[in-house]
Amino acid sequence: NAGVTQTPKFQVLKTGQSMTLQCAQDMNHEYMSWYRQDPGMGLRLIHYSVGAGITDQGEVPNGYNVSRSTTEDFPLRLLSAAPSQTSVYFCASSYSIRGLGSPLHFGNGTRLTVT
Amino acid sequence: SQQGEEDPQALSIQEGENATMNCSYKTSINNLQWYRQNSGRGLVHLILIRSNEREKHSGRLRVTLDTSKKSSSLLITASRAADTASYFCATDNSWGKLQFGAGTQVVVTP
Numbered sequence: 334n335a336g337v338t339q340t341p342k343f344q345v346l347k348t349g350q351s352m353t354l355q356c357a358q359d360m361n362h363e364y365m366s367w368y369r370q371d372p373g374m375g376l377r378l379i380h381y382s383v384g385a386g387i388t389d390q391g392e393v394p395n396g397y398n399v400s401r402s403t404t405e406d407f408p409l410r411l412l413s414a415a416p417s418q419t420s421v422y423f424c425a426s427s428y429s430i431r432g433l434g435s436p437l438h439f440g441n442g443t444r445l446t447v448t
Numbered sequence: 449s450q451q452g453e454e455d456p457q458a459l460s461i462q463e464g465e466n467a468t469m470n471c472s473y474k475t476s477i478n479n480l481q482w483y484r485q486n487s488g489r490g491l492v493h494l495i496l497i498r499s500n501e502r503e504k505h506s507g508r509l510r511v512t513l514d515t516s517k518k519s520s521s522l523l524i525t526a527s528r529a530a531d532t533a534s535y536f537c538a539t540d541n542s543w544g545k546l547q548f549g550a551g552t553q554v555v556v557t558p
Contacts, residue, residue, distance in 0.1 A: 337490070368548070375452075375536060376491075376548040391545060423490055434479040434498070434540050439490030 335359050339424050339440035346414040346447045354409040354443050356424030362438070364427045365407040366391070367399065369420040370442075376423065382407055414447045421445070452480070452537040452549035460555045467524040469552040471537030472517075478540045480513055480520050485534045485551070494522075494535075527556045 340355045358365065366381035368391075378391030382401040396418060398410040407426075411418060421444050425437040452473045461467050471480070479498045483491040495511045497504045497520065504511050510523040524531055534551040541547070 366546075373550055375550040376538075378545055378547070381545070392547075425491075434481075434496060436481060436493035436496055437483075437491070437538075437546060439492070441490045442488075 337424055337426055337438050337440035339422075339443050341443060342441070344443060344445050346411070346445065348414060348416060348447060350414050352411050352414065354411075354422055354424075354445075356407045356409065356440060357405050358407075358424075358426040358438070359405065360426065360428075360438065361404060362426035363404070363429050364435075365401065366425050366437070367397070367407070367409045368423045368425065369393065369418075370423060371420050379409065379422075411445075416447045419445060419447045452539045452547060454535070454537055454549045454552040456552060457550070458553045458555075460557070461527055463528060463556055463558050465527055465556075467527050467531070467554055467556070469522050469535055469554070471520045471522070471549060473520075473537075473539045474518065475539075475541050476515070480511075481538045481540065481546070482509075482511060482520075482522050483536045483538060483548075485536065487533075491536060524554075527554075529556050529558050532556045 337358045367379040368376040370376045377393045380399040382388045421442045423442050424440045428435045452471045455470045481496045482494040485491045497513045508525045513520045536551045538546045538548045
């Protein structure tokens with residue numbers, strides 16, 4: 334059981350470039366999400382998905398796209414990278430958001446630098 | 449905007465001492481969760497406490513929740529060097545939108 338796997342671990346982009354951050358989970362979790370972590374600001378929710386084919390925006394969605402074609406995968410696309418998107422990105426999944434809540438399982442993050 | 453805010457921002461203690469950190473939030477919640485993050489790693493879930501619960505224990509961890517004051521506390525008893533990490537509270541007030549605070553950095557020295 335690998336849990337939540339994020340690739341790449343590190344990435345450097347030039348302003349204006351696009352890229353996709355990959356996230357895969359092997360726990361058959363319904364719910365998947367993307368957060369960014371910046372110093373002193375905690376984690377902020379970018380996008381989330383409650384199941385295959387369903388996505389929704391979080392707190393800071395601008396500049397990012399997501400899709401959920403399978404239960405396992407939830408890629409995050411940066412359309413045109415900007416220095417403000419320099420951050421550490423975490424993918425997280427949980428069994429279900431229905432009922433009384435369930436804990437998030439996190440990947441180890443992708444550290445992105447935009448120059 | 450952050451829902452949960454941890455206090456203190458940083459905490460330095462010696463091995464064997466207890467560490468207490470607090471979390472305040474602004475709106476009603478379904479549940480509150482605590483996570484630990486070691487340097488360079490993802491967050492690891494510690495405890496989930498539901499809005500109708502007042503206290504939960506897990507090993508050396510004790511979490512309290514006071515919904516009237518919109519606050520929670522995390523107590524780590526008999527701290528070890530391995531407890532050195534950042535600790536985050538996260539509030540679940542809208543299914544699918546778990547909101548995290550900025551965290552408390554805890555350093556435990558031998």
